[in-house]
Amino acid sequence: MLNKRLxxxxxxxxxxxxxxxxxxxxxxxxxxTNTAVDADSNQSQEATSLxxxxxxxxxxxxxxxxxxxxxxxEKEDLEQTTASExxxxxxEEKFWQTRLIANIGESTLNVRQKASKDADIVGKMTTGNVAxxxxxxxxxxxxxxxNVEGYVSNKYCLFEADAYDYAKENFDxxxxxxxxxxxxxxxxxxxxxxVKKLGKGKSLKVDADAKEVAGWVAVVYDDKTxxxxxxxxxxxxxxxxxxxVEEIAEIEAAKKAEEAKKADSGKNYRKVxxxxxxxxxxxxxxxxxxxxxxxxxxxGQGYQCQLACGAVIVNRVKDSRFPNNxxxxxxxxxxxxPVWSGSLARAMENGSATQSCYDAARAALSGVDNTGGxxxxxxxxxxYDGIExxxxxxxxxxx
Numbered sequence: 511m512l513n514k515r516l517x518x519x520x521x522x523x524x525x526x527x528x529x530x531x532x533x534x535x536x537x538x539x540x541x542x543t544n545t546a547v548d549a550d551s552n553q554s555q556e557a558t559s560l561x562x563x564x565x566x567x568x569x570x571x572x573x574x575x576x577x578x579x580x581x582x583x584e585k586e587d588l589e590q591t592t593a594s595e596x597x598x599x600x601x602e603e604k605f606w607q608t609r610l611i612a613n614i615g616e617s618t619l620n621v622r623q624k625a626s627k628d629a630d631i632v633g634k635m636t637t638g639n640v641a642x643x644x645x646x647x648x649x650x651x652x653x654x655x656x657n658v659e660g661y662v663s664n665k666y667c668l669f670e671a672d673a674y675d676y677a678k679e680n681f682d683x684x685x686x687x688x689x690x691x692x693x694x695x696x697x698x699x700x701x702x703x704x705v706k707k708l709g710k711g712k713s714l715k716v717d718a719d720a721k722e723v724a725g726w727v728a729v730v731y732d733d734k735t736x737x738x739x740x741x742x743x744x745x746x747x748x749x750x751x752x753x754x755v756e757e758i759a760e761i762e763a764a765k766k767a768e769e770a771k772k773a774d775s776g777k778n779y780r781k782v783x784x785x786x787x788x789x790x791x792x793x794x795x796x797x798x799x800x801x802x803x804x805x806x807x808x809x810g811q812g813y814q815c816q817l818a819c820g821a822v823i824v825n826r827v828k829d830s831r832f833p834n835n836x837x838x839x840x841x842x843x844x845x846x847x848p849v850w851s852g853s854l855a856r857a858m859e860n861g862s863a864t865q866s867c868y869d870a871a872r873a874a875l876s877g878v879d880n881t882g883g884x885x886x887x888x889x890x891x892x893x894y895d896g897i898e899x900x901x902x903x904x905x906x907x908x909x
Contacts, residue, residue: 602746606674610651610667612639612752613676619667621660621752625650633658633752638680640749643669656751657852677747684860685727685743686713691794698723698737706731706868707794714738714861716745732865748860753852760851782882782897784817789877790827796836801863801871803840806848807887808902813866815899820874821881822904829885836875882906 599607612619612635621633625647633655635641641655641662646669650661668676687708694714695702708714717735720728726737727745753761792800800820808815826832826839833839841849848854857863881897884904888894896905 603674606677607670608643609673610641610643610653610662610669611673611676611749612637612641612662612666613668614666619662621653621655621658621662623660625652625661627663629661631755632660633754634758635662635752636750638676638750639752640673640677641752653752657754657757658752677749681747681749683716683718683745684713684748685716685729685738685745687711687738687743689742692738692742694729694731694736694738696734696736698726698728702737705736707798708738708861709795709798709858712798712858712861713748715748731861750856757852760847761853764847764851782880784878784880787877787879788828789875790824790836792836792875797868797871797875798858798863799840800836800875801867802857803846803848803854804867804870805863806853806857807846808900809862809864809867811900811902813870814880815902816867816870817873817878818881818884818897818899818902818904819887820870821879822884822887824874824877825879825881825883825885832885 614635614637616637619635619639620631621635622629623632624630635655635658639655641653641658644652644654644659646652647664649664651664651667652661653659667673687710690710692708692710692712693704694706694708695704697703714729714731714736717728717730720735722728723737725740727740727743728735729738730736800823803823804816804819807819823836823839827834827836833842840846840854844850846854848857880899881904883906884896885906886894887902887904890898890901890903892903892905894903894905894907896903898904
């Protein structure tokens with residue numbers, strides 16, 4: 511705006527200058543007459559010639575052309591000013607200005623304690639893992655990702671705009687709840703049937719193919735399109751973070767245990783009938799927690815195995831030797847691998863539990879028990895006497 515006003519002023523000055531020149535030439539004409547009398551003839555001829563030539567120029571001068579030149583200069587200056595104005599970034603773009611993404615192909619990127627390839631490894635990132643940039647250097651960047659803090663080599667990372675482009679191309683868009691008990695509905699209406707309640711910080715994948723409805727966000731739940739209120743979710747890109755060396759070791763141990771379960775699943779163990787016992791009171795958050803644990807412990811091992819895992823948790827709640835609520839039983843130190851490995855937290859954050867896990871959790875909470883009152887479970891390689899479901903053994907060694 512300031513440049514435009516200056517140019518408008520300059521335009522006025524140019525035209526004023528032309529008019530002033532015309533006035534001066536008028537004086538020159540008068541002076542040329544006087545000069546012809548008072549000076550020698552050569553001086554008189556020079557003054558007359560100057561006046562005549564300049565008069566011809568002014569008579570032929572197109573003031574519209576002068577204005578056009580002025581406007582052209584003004585337009586060019588304004589275009590340059592507009593081009594130099596900084597772009598306003600969205601909140602999502604601002605976020606990715608301080609993030610990097612590991613880009614290491616099928617390998618893993620070491621996170622080191624110091625900015626040196628000889629430093630100790632404190633964690634690892636795989637392609638697509640995201641980290642917050644703490645301090646970027648020429649060759650190494652200090653990052654924070656999950657529970658890992660350390661240095662990564664810049665040549666294996668994507669930064670800022672490149673990271674954002676990768677994220678948009680490869681990451682799922684999710685709706686993350688900003689409140690506890692967010693209602694997930696079958697239809698985009700306050701009267702729609704509630705099929706799930708989402709805890710604060712939990713998320714569901716956005717259904718990009720669904721028709722947009724004002725005030726609602728379409729999400730995928732149990733392989734169906736459902737809706738949540740747009741007022742209570744933050745729509746963002748979903749991603750994974752680095753793992754510490756300890757977390758990696760725990761995951762590897764869990765994989766070996768799972769393989770042992772499958773190897774021993776053909777053995778014969780005693781069977782019991784499924785019974786309907788006394789249920790316990792529970793909250794929506796406890797249902798969500800239990801279903802998520804069942805997903806991590808037995809997500810791929812069928813309903814009966816999931817139900818048995820849930821029954822063990824409920825049996826512990828009922829037993830005076832254990833905590834008296836779902837949360838404290840699950841988070842009792844040293845009891846369940848998905849808790850200390852972090853996989854339970856990730857399942858809860860991503861809303862990973864399947865409908866089968868929810869059905870099993872509800873049944874167990876209502877008092878259904880297919881374990882004969884078991885208080886523990888492990889892979890069948892543990893050697894205990896118990897009830898076996900699809901490679902997992904449910905037992906009671908406390909009696």
